[in-house]
Amino acid sequence: MRATNGRAAAVDEVVLDVRDLRVQFPTRRGLLTAVDGVSFQVRRGETLGLVGESGCGKTVTGLSILRLVEQPGRISGGQILFHGEDLLAKSEREMRRLRGDAISMIFQDPTVTLNPVLRISEQMTEVLRYHRGMRRSEARERCVELLRLVGIPNPEERLDHYPHEFSGGMQQRVIIAIALALEPALLLADEPTTALDVTVQAQIIDLLKRLKRERAGSMVLITHDLGVVAQLCDRVAVMYAGSIVEVAPLREILEQPLHPYTRGLLDCVPRLDTGGRRLRAIPGVVPDLVAPPRGCRFQPRCEAALEHCQARRPRLVEVAPEHFVACYLYPQVLAAEERSDGVPQAVHP
Ligand SMILES: Nc1ncnc2c1ncn2[C@@H]1O[C@H](COP(=O)(O)OP(=O)(O)O)[C@@H](O)[C@H]1O
Ligand SMILES: [Mg+2]
Structure with a gap:
């Protein structure tokens, strides 16, 4: 490192x-x-x-x-x-255990988010019951806490509503609450x-x-x-x-x-x-x-493109502390390529 x-x-x-x-x-x-x-x-x-x-x-x-x-x-x-x-x-089984638990995702695709025919309580408690084996009452309590955390008023009551009873912004809060339910590391x-x-x-x-x-x-x-x-x-x-x-x-x-x-x-x-x-x-x-x-993918749209940009694809090089760039406008990028032709780089962001 x-x-x-x-x-x-x-x-x-x-x-x-x-x-x-x-x-x-x-x-x-x-x-x-x-x-x-x-x-x-x-x-x-x-x-x-x-x-x-x-x-x-x-x-x-x-x-x-x-x-x-x-x-x-x-x-x-x-x-x-x-x-x-x-x-x-x-294994797929190990991945299923990780998903929504240590790593969770808020999906861009709205069709894989809230299920319209299930109450929020059912969708939220499922995660806690499956991954943490919580009892229903315990899971409900945790859900109320989570809804409060994401700023949903009257969470005890709202928990039993269906997704369509929430505004778009409130639905997104619920989705965030579900993603955070198991305190993912990522x-x-x-x-x-x-x-x-x-x-x-x-x-x-x-x-x-x-x-x-x-x-x-x-x-x-x-x-x-x-x-x-x-x-x-x-x-x-x-x-x-x-x-x-x-x-x-x-x-x-x-x-x-x-x-x-x-x-x-x-x-x-x-x-x-x-x-x-x-x-x-x-x-x-x-x-x-x-x-x-060919070469740098951005080159056809780039106002600053050089001839070399069409020939090779620049790789990411650390040109200042913590600052990486893949562009031949920076001599370090060209120099790194000449130095380590074909050798994979050890340092990456
Ligand atoms: N299921 C798929 N089948 C074929 N091509 C896909 C699929 N999903 C994404 N792509 C293609 O992969 C590229 C990257 O897509 P994506 O990751 O969705 O881009 P972004 O999220 O940056 O908008 C795009 O060219 C897209 O058309
Ligand atoms: Mg996208």
């Missing part, structure tokens, strides 16, 4: 260590590589933002951690270490505010902020919205076309973004000083992941 910035990063500080993850889907048009050599770590108590436009592989990365990638898609390479144990080597939150209107979005962000302060657990926050990232994350990994192109502490990303893609995303964030208007969009679209562009 690295020890930079005078901070001794002990092995046990790392909760999740994703190494060179690759996920592919066979499609009629050919093999689609949704995640292509992704590496990152999540430390204890940390919230890591995974950010990028739609179609960059964020959700697939999140689903991979729980081994929930949809068939016939499959994880075709890499390791996912959770507290040092490789999740890809676990919470994966996939676009937890995207489907909500702006006012409710702000309330859910406030809730997540408060939970972050009160909880010891780590979180991976997946979003296309750097505005959300700015409010919640400690570190940020920027994903583009199946790869991570930049990783840095939040302040660095906001104040010193290095990758042209990160800069492009920041230019798209509505700001107060422009009256909340979007400044501009990054020209072009995320490439087809069946046949991605």
Whole structure:
């Protein structure tokens, strides 16, 4: 492990260590590589933002951690270490025990969230009964506590309501309560505010902020919205076309973004000083992941692209303490490539 910035990063500080993850889907048009050599770590108590436009592989990365990638898609390479144990080597039975327990996920897909025909109490107590073997009354008590924690008024009474009796924002609070029910060491939150209107979005962000302060657990926050990232994350990994192109502490990303893609995303964030208007969009679209562009995937959309950018795919290199970037505009990235041609890197974010 690295020890930079005078901070001794002990092995046990790392909760999740994703190494060179690759996920592919066979499609009629050919093999689609949704995640292509992704590496990152999540430390204890940390919230890591995974950010990028739609179609960059964020959700697939999140689903991979729980081994929930949809068939016939499959994880075709890499390791996912959770507290040092490789999740890809676990049996399905072991994974079922982990899911919703040590690792839980708030899904982007609304069809896998609340069941419309079951009362909230049934959906919530099930988790506690299955994983903790709690008696009904005990589980109910815990659910009331959880609903109170996420800011639902009159929890004793609300517990027996059906999902449709809750507003969108209140439903999202319930979903968060279920995800937190077993005090997971790692919470994966996939676009937890995207489907909500702006006012409710702000309330859910406030809730997540408060939970972050009160909880010891780590979180991976997946979003296309750097505005959300700015409010919640400690570190940020920027994903583009199946790869991570930049990783840095939040302040660095906001104040010193290095990758042209990160800069492009920041230019798209509505700001107060422009009256909340979007400044501009990054020209072009995320490439087809069946046949991605040669070299750097961002190169066809990049205003700063060099000739070399079409020839090779840059890898993530630590160009400043804790600041990694995969872009040939930085001489260190080119130098690292020349130094270690073909040799996998030992250091990753
Ligand atoms: N079940 C699937 N079958 C085929 N392709 C998929 C499937 N799920 C995701 N993909 C593809 O994988 C890529 C990444 O998708 P996704 O992880 O959902 O992106 P993001 O969450 O960043 O918007 C996209 O090209 C998407 O079309
Ligand atoms: Mg997604």
